[in-house]
Amino acid sequence: MKKLILEQFEKNYSKYNQLLIAVSGGVDSMTLAYVAHKIFSQTKIYHAISPAVPDGATQRVKAYADKYAWHLVLINAGECR
Structure with a gap:
């Protein structure tokens, strides 16, 4: 099943x-x-x-990006100016 999905x-x-993935x-x-x-x-x-995104989520994204050599782009959402 997993192979079929991939x-x-x-x-x-x-x-x-x-591909661009958010x-x-x-x-x-x-x-x-x-x-x-x-x-x-x-x-x-x-x-x-942003303040609305938990630090843990950002750290997880950064850790995966480092581990798997992702091309990571961090964006300041700027919704709390």
């Missing part, structure tokens, strides 16, 4: 040169980012920094 993901997205640091977005990067190493992973 194959379907790759089939659906292989037409793109690059991650919150939660299980769903982190799983998507992990799979997308595994299939397409050029995937860019985006994460918003």
Whole structure:
């Protein structure tokens, strides 16, 4: 089943040169980012920094980015100016 899901993901997205994935640091977005990067190493992973995002989520995203060599882009959401 897992292999079928990965194959379907790759089939659906292989037409793109690059994927951009926004991650919150939660299980769903982190799983998507992990799979997308595994299939397409050029995937860019985006994460918003703001008072509304728990520090633990940001640290988790950074740790995965370091461990798996993600191209991580941190963005200041700026909603609390």
